[in-house]
Amino acid sequence: MTTTVREDGRGAGCLVLASASPRRRDLLRQVGVEPDAVDPADVDETPRKQELPASYARRLARAKARAVAPRHPGCFILAADTVVAAGRRTLPKPPDAETARQCLELLSGGRHRVYGGVCILAPDGRMAERVVVTQVKMKRLHADEIQRYLDSGDWHDKAGGYAIQGRAAAFIPWINGSYANVVGLPVVETLNLLEGLGYDP
């Protein structure tokens, strides 16, 4: 993908979203930030041995931003990563329904954390990053509820095998922290980082 520079020629105002997640694009749009380009990063998302969830989210957001930056000189690059963790255990983005079932069984009836890593690279090479944590309570799920949820397909492409913005809203009595962070991008913190680096939408 080629770098998009605005019609007014302000290359320093151009923003590239380094993500394939439609949720991230929608959340940015919701607050009036329209990326000039969307260019997903292709990075190895394998967690390292004993890597803590917050470090993992930070490392991946940074890796995604760095992978995409060379393709868009003169632009701000925004990348993020969402990690669901129960204690020290990082849950996968389930590749199949059986793994999604295991995730939901593990999360059922307990509290877990969602770590949202955000990394922004400025055109001059400066970097700003943040990991935002949201605590999520999931009610106890019966086997038939889990099965219905798996049948809905809502778990596809979602860290931890659920999407709070979809049917799984029925499973979550409360959260503590940013809702947008669970959906895929901690919006307030992201806007603060962009502003701190001098991004001018």
Ligand SMILES: Cc1cn([C@H]2C[C@H](O)[C@@H](COP(=O)(O)OP(=O)(O)OP(=O)(O)O)O2)c(=O)[nH]c1=O
């Ligand atoms: C927990 C949770 C995650 N998710 C999504 C957000 C992310 O898109 C996804 C986590 O995977 P990520 O690897 O963070 O992102 P991605 O693969 O979708 O996109 P990219 O790497 O290109 O940026 O899970 C929800 O939509 N709702 C939820 O409630």
